[in-house]
Amino acid sequence: MKHFLGLTPRLLGLLACLAIPVTAGDAAVGLPHVRYELENGLTVILQEDHSTPMVAVNIWYHVGSGHEKKGRTGFAHLFEHILFEGSEHVPEGKFDEWLETVGGNNNGSTTIDRTNYFEILPSHALEMALFLESDRMGWLLGSMSEAKVDGQRDVVKNERRQRVENAPYGMVWPTMSELMFPEGHPYSWPTIGYMEDLSAASYEDVVTFFKTYYGPNNASLVIVGDIEIEATKKLVEKWFGEIPRGQPIPAIDRPGVNFNEEKRVVLEDRVQLERVHLMWHTPPAFSAGAAGLEMLSQVLAGGKTSRLYKRLVYDLQIAQDVFAFNYSGKLGSTFIIGSTASDGHTAAEVEKVIDEEMARLLREPPSERELKRAFNQLHASTLDRLEGIEFKADILNRYYFYTGNPDYLNEWIRRLGAVDSTDLANLTQTYLKPHVRGVITVVPKKEDSEQGGKGE
Incomplete structure (x- = not known):
């Protein structure tokens, strides 16, 4: 077989594998119980x-x-x-x-x-x-x-x-x-x-x-x-069986969260590198938008080709790490982006680039390739952990607690696979507003910096 544009048959085969679309139906995994x-x-x-x-x-x-x-x-x-x-x-x-x-x-x-x-x-x-x-x-x-x-x-x-x-x-x-x-x-x-x-x-x-x-x-x-x-x-x-039923469980008060501004806190700590955390309120666990926010965290910081990692750590080299996740709760969730500045750089520099990338999400929503990568990462991670009975036991309990259905995995994978770029742009615009958020910056203690105090 002749080589095509310098590619061997083995490499052409690999590219064909990478081009195969992964759908939620292909990824279905049940938890019979x-x-x-x-x-x-x-x-x-x-x-x-x-x-x-x-x-x-x-x-x-x-x-x-x-x-x-x-x-x-x-x-x-x-x-x-x-x-x-x-x-x-x-x-x-x-x-x-x-x-x-x-x-x-x-x-x-x-x-x-x-x-x-x-x-x-x-x-x-x-x-x-x-x-x-x-x-x-x-x-x-x-x-x-x-x-x-x-x-x-x-x-x-x-x-x-x-x-x-x-x-x-x-x-x-x-x-x-x-x-x-x-x-x-x-x-x-x-x-x-x-x-x-x-x-x-x-x-x-x-x-x-x-x-x-x-x-x-x-x-x-x-x-x-x-x-x-x-x-x-x-x-x-x-x-x-012989343990008596407990008393009725009191309901939790569910006060509203009137959060309509940017709130900032600066913490001094015995560290050498500055770090910034950006936080937004998001809907409760497994509600509408939860799957999209999970996908968004992957697009932003899930691996070395993600948007924030590539820009902050690889291209500009102003940060040594970046992470994003949606911390879910029954009463509400918090979407968190964090990044530690590299030596010689500041949290303010890192925050500026994060803001630029969040704005770019609206101008340039994630491509189909980015979405497939995010889905494949989440799917592969779940399959890997499902090999252990410890994770399976915990995920059955988790799905039962939050959704009432222990075998919610298929539905969750389907929801992840159904997320498109418009969904992510809408979620960003609705929940991750640049001036309605919490910002915590950690900086080295002044006395430690002056005296050469111990860092991490």
Whole structure:
């Protein structure tokens, strides 16, 4: 075969592959499952996956920092720690020890909307995880004491010091909550809470919070892996069925967010490089526009060929990184663009170029090639993570929590694939307005700069 314009047959074949359009239909991936509810209100979602003799147990309590009240913040994150400190039938320190004995591991996390706990372990040890999770759901208070609460209160305070107050750029995130949401809004305080609130919380306050939000009727349990459905149902009933239903869950106040100007904050920190964060209010998780905003974040900063990376890092070389994402919540979301200036350059320079690129989105909407690249990146990332039962368990819980449908993945992929350049231009014009946003700039502390203080 003759070469065409200097291209070998192998390279021509590669170009043909790159030209193949990817559609949402081609990318469809289902998450078949069984969903049911126990009499006490616990939602159970089961999926068989016999690819490995492992199982993932993933429980979401539908309580996050957004369920707290002004003056009593940090409770959801505090319980993320307390629930690992033993329950009535699990002595302190044995939760991890017993799981490790059977080859398992576990962890948890807290957000503005939910708290989750998970275990990954050999399938023959599934009952161990169910026993441990059910005991801290139904029998935590029997072993909880003021001393345990005080101990974990101190742990959380130290975590705040390490990850927020003393971490490079760490104060950006609590500042962001305060800047973007009015005082008293459920999202206006950081998930980790405030030091003074953690100190002021009484033991009775903590007990009341647990009784209010940690019942089976405010939780969803997902089990994915090497299981048999009917046998697993019996195990779930055995360990969770006798836990009484909790009290009705109080509704969250949903105050409006009257944000119609640009708000700026400058933070001094022990860093060497300036960083800028731009933030806009966007609609709640999975509502109209959510898929388009996900695609927009990829077009802007998803990889080295994205618009912002190419301009800031590659062409102008005034920034060493750039990121963009839509942080989604039930009450509303925040679209965030951040970038760290390169040595010798300023956050103001970086911000100016970001503004230019945001304006260009309206003049020159993303091309079909850019959209395909963004979709392919999101699709490939999802497929890669779906190989692990841990991610599958968590995504089933996530989709159930936010949409009511654990098998929402096909619909989400379809929505991503349906986004076009007009959608992205409209979203930019509607939500990402240049003078209706929050801007946080981090600059080196003056004394550190003068004295050669330690940076990152």
